Amino acid sequence: MEEDFAQWYTDVVTKADLIDYSSVRGSMIIRPYGYALWDNIKNELDARIKETGHENVYMPLFIPESLLQKEKDHVEGFAPEVAWVTHGGSEELAERLVVRPTSEVLFCEHYKNIIHSYRDLPKLYNQWANVVRWEKTTRPFLRTLEFLWQEGHTCHATDEEALEETVKMLNVYADVCENILAIPVVKGQKTEKEKFAGAKFTYTIESLMHDGKALQTGTSHHLGDGFAKAFGIQFSDKEGKLQHVQQTSWGFTTRVIGAMIMVHGDDRGLVIPPKAAPIQVMIVPIAQHKDGVLDFAYDLKKNLAKIARVNIDASDKMPGWKFNEYEMKGVPLRLEVGPKDIEKEQVVLVRRDTLEKVVVPLAELGERITLLLVEIQSNLYNRAKAHREENTSIAKDIDELKASLEQKPGFVKAMWCGDRACEDKIKEETGATSRCMPFEQEKVSETCFCCGKGAEKMVYWAKAY
Numbered sequence: 001m002e003e004d005f006a007q008w009y010t011d012v013v014t015k016a017d018l019i020d021y022s023s024v025r026g027s028m029i030i031r032p033y034g035y036a037l038w039d040n041i042k043n044e045l046d047a048r049i050k051e052t053g054h055e056n057v058y059m060p061l062f063i064p065e066s067l068l069q070k071e072k073d074h075v076e077g078f079a080p081e082v083a084w085v086t087h088g089g090s091e092e093l094a095e096r097l098v099v100r101p102t103s104e105v106l107f108c109e110h111y112k113n114i115i116h117s118y119r120d121l122p123k124l125y126n127q128w129a130n131v132v133r134w135e136k137t138t139r140p141f142l143r144t145l146e147f148l149w150q151e152g153h154t155c156h157a158t159d160e161e162a163l164e165e166t167v168k169m170l171n172v173y174a175d176v177c178e179n180i181l182a183i184p185v186v187k188g189q190k191t192e193k194e195k196f197a198g199a200k201f202t203y204t205i206e207s208l209m210h211d212g213k214a215l216q217t218g219t220s221h222h223l224g225d226g227f228a229k230a231f232g233i234q235f236s237d238k239e240g241k242l243q244h245v246q247q248t249s250w251g252f253t254t255r256v257i258g259a260m261i262m263v264h265g266d267d268r269g270l271v272i273p274p275k276a277a278p279i280q281v282m283i284v285p286i287a288q289h290k291d292g293v294l295d296f297a298y299d300l301k302k303n304l305a306k307i308a309r310v311n312i313d314a315s316d317k318m319p320g321w322k323f324n325e326y327e328m329k330g331v332p333l334r335l336e337v338g339p340k341d342i343e344k345e346q347v348v349l350v351r352r353d354t355l356e357k358v359v360v361p362l363a364e365l366g367e368r369i370t371l372l373l374v375e376i377q378s379n380l381y382n383r384a385k386a387h388r389e390e391n392t393s394i395a396k397d398i399d400e401l402k403a404s405l406e407q408k409p410g411f412v413k414a415m416w417c418g419d420r421a422c423e424d425k426i427k428e429e430t431g432a433t434s435r436c437m438p439f440e441q442e443k444v445s446e447t448c449f450c451c452g453k454g455a456e457k458m459v460y461w462a463k464a465y
Helices: 005-015 032-051 072-081 104-114 159-179 226-231 255-264 293-304 319-328 339-344 362-390 398-407 420-430
Strands: 019-021 028-030 055-057 062-064 083-088 091-099 123-132 146-156 186-189 201-208 214-224 234-236 242-244 246-253 281-285 310-312 333-337 346-351 357-361 392-394 411-416 433-438 457-462
Touching: 005 019, 005 255, 028 032, 032 055, 032 123, 032 146, 032 159, 032 255, 072 226, 104 123, 104 146, 104 226, 104 246, 146 159, 159 186, 159 201, 159 214, 159 246, 159 255, 201 255, 201 362, 201 433, 201 457, 214 226, 214 255, 226 246, 246 255, 255 362, 281 293, 281 319, 293 310, 293 333, 293 339, 293 362, 319 333, 333 339, 333 362, 339 346, 346 362, 357 362, 362 392, 398 411, 398 420, 411 433, 420 433
Parallel strands: 055 123, 281 310, 281 333, 392 411
Antiparallel strands: 019 028, 062 091, 083 091, 123 146, 146 246, 186 201, 186 433, 201 214, 214 246, 234 242, 333 346, 346 357, 411 457, 433 457
């Protein structure tokens, strides 16, 4: 990890059986173990989305070029990344189609047809789908030509309701990151330069990876009425007057798997938080050729299935190979049991986060596993938060920012005047970008660290994926 973080990351995603490379540059095959991980994350998020009153729908994969062109800022923002369909079979299409990079315009076209009165609002829709963005530089999970995500698209009668929705869904994302993936996040607003194309403003959660780079782990956009005006989405209010709806959109993608790998992984491979883990306990029988060992191990699996996601490796591979395999795959707990353990009515549990071994009496096994899974989840979060705090510094001028980025890569907190020219200068000279203006503001100095003018906003800066 410390010598070549990029190569370490590539090795982990392939050797832990999360992905394989496809024949198309920048595309990945998500293997069963990787997809089981995404399934767990997806199920946790989907439940929260439904609890907040949203319904799942599905929109088409293709967008007519004329439809995409309706919102000027939006199309300009995505133009460099779109993939075009120009032929159907051997015939050239009369109008090019875009393979969806995001679905705002499709939802807008639909909303125009189904929203007429204030009684039709709010409309709270969510879609689980794949999208395509033609990225120049790709890396599995973090940036691929095609990726999986959910995208929420909602319509509201007032600006206040849309704002409330934008904040609510950002908090849902933060909850999944922190409580399921054990990734601490900074919540805040993107600058005008970094906001979503066509949005009024963008809220974000930002996380710090092990190598000191930041990763945007979820965004929630207040779209205002810009799309509504472009697409003619109007409703009659209680006084019978025509109004444009206020909209939001928000998205959470498979890149969070990349975040989880880079926040918790170590030189042995993956470290998966128990709440997200496809397998929470892996049973490894020792001397399984001896009478009764495998039967005992399978009985354990059956009994423990009531409290955890349990599997067993009864293959003829050596125990040492199995230990390395499941450490590499990040399984939170390994359970070892052999003839002597059976005789003593005990098993050995090994934690993935600390590699600590504990001997546990069979009578206490269920309770100890439950407690250990909670402890591991909490430890991973606290460890990641401590790493973030240790790698967050303050800069009062550009020289201090440069020194921080070179000596201790991570988040740098600095005051900013709000001028785009300063933001551009920082990126040009240091490679760092504004990550967010945190909701919890601090005044770390009196003036802008770039130009020296008065400044009211503290911004997190970092080099980022």
